[in-house]
Amino acid sequence: MSGHLTVVGIGPGPADWVTPAVSIALAEAQDLFGYAPYIDRVGLRPGQIRHASDNGDELARATAALSAAQSGRNVVVVSGGDPGVFAMASAVCEAIDHGPAAWRSLDVRIEPGVTAMLAAAARIGAPLGADFACLSLSDNLKPWVLIENRLRLTSEAGLVIALYNPASKARPDRIGKALNLLARLRGPQTPVIFATAVGRRDERIDVARLGDADPARADMRTLIIVGCEATKVIERPGLPPLVYSERFAREA
Ligand code: SAH
Numbered sequence: 693m694s695g696h697l698t699v700v701g702i703g704p705g706p707a708d709w710v711t712p713a714v715s716i717a718l719a720e721a722q723d724l725f726g727y728a729p730y731i732d733r734v735g736l737r738p739g740q741i742r743h744a745s746d747n748g749d750e751l752a753r754a755t756a757a758l759s760a761a762q763s764g765r766n767v768v769v770v771s772g773g774d775p776g777v778f779a780m781a782s783a784v785c786e787a788i789d790h791g792p793a794a795w796r797s798l799d800v801r802i803e804p805g806v807t808a809m810l811a812a813a814a815r816i817g818a819p820l821g822a823d824f825a826c827l828s829l830s831d832n833l834k835p836w837v838l839i840e841n842r843l844r845l846t847s848e849a850g851l852v853i854a855l856y857n858p859a860s861k862a863r864p865d866r867i868g869k870a871l872n873l874l875a876r877l878r879g880p881q882t883p884v885i886f887a888t889a890v891g892r893r894d895e896r897i898d899v900a901r902l903g904d905a906d907p908a909r910a911d912m913r914t915l916i917i918v919g920c921e922a923t924k925v926i927e928r929p930g931l932p933p934l935v936y937s938e939r940f941a942r943e944a
Contacts, residue, residue, distance in 0.1 A: 701805020705891025726770030812887030822937035847877035868907035
């Protein structure tokens, strides 16, 4: 019997942000692979086997999951948010690309989820309503100079930018450098949204301006959205502001 492997995204937090397709895949799984807190969030049914790992080696996790699928198991790999956004779907593809030929015949599926930037944007208005880009600030997989270059180019292109992985324990100064650079490129009045633990009990969303944004506000559970020229903040009496990016753009 040949098994199959489904990579699922469980969204940023609440159960009602998990798609029915993901719930079905989770219910039918025999083996669940993933970062321990994500597997804890979905829970286990009787008979299901938990293969929890720490946040490190995604490729090793993907390889183990593919081996289990090849041996006939019905395997689910669990990602937070969407599995294709800085997450396990790429690691699984990479493992197939470099792995044994037999893995290319496996039944592999990816089930999408609500990614952090969409959840964060929805909480505050429509900051991603104009053209936008999305970058991971983690420099584990790419050199910092490339990140800076991409920040520069997206600013030149006038794009709103969503920043994943803003905080690095190993290199805490990086987010400060990125915000400084963006303030120089986009102007100190540019709105910046810090959205932490969106969809969780301790959710916190703040709107600041790049010129006085505090880098210490970002932790590993924070998604940052930096506006562009088209991004406006609507102050509302007794309510949090609404932030949106105008749909109309002038010629550059
Ligand atoms: N696949 C995930 C992203 C994984 S990278 C997704 O699609 O959302 C991890 C980064 O995602 C974190 O550093 C943070 O920037 C962001 N993130 C994940 N969950 C979040 C949440 N609940 N609230 C805010 N940001 C979150």
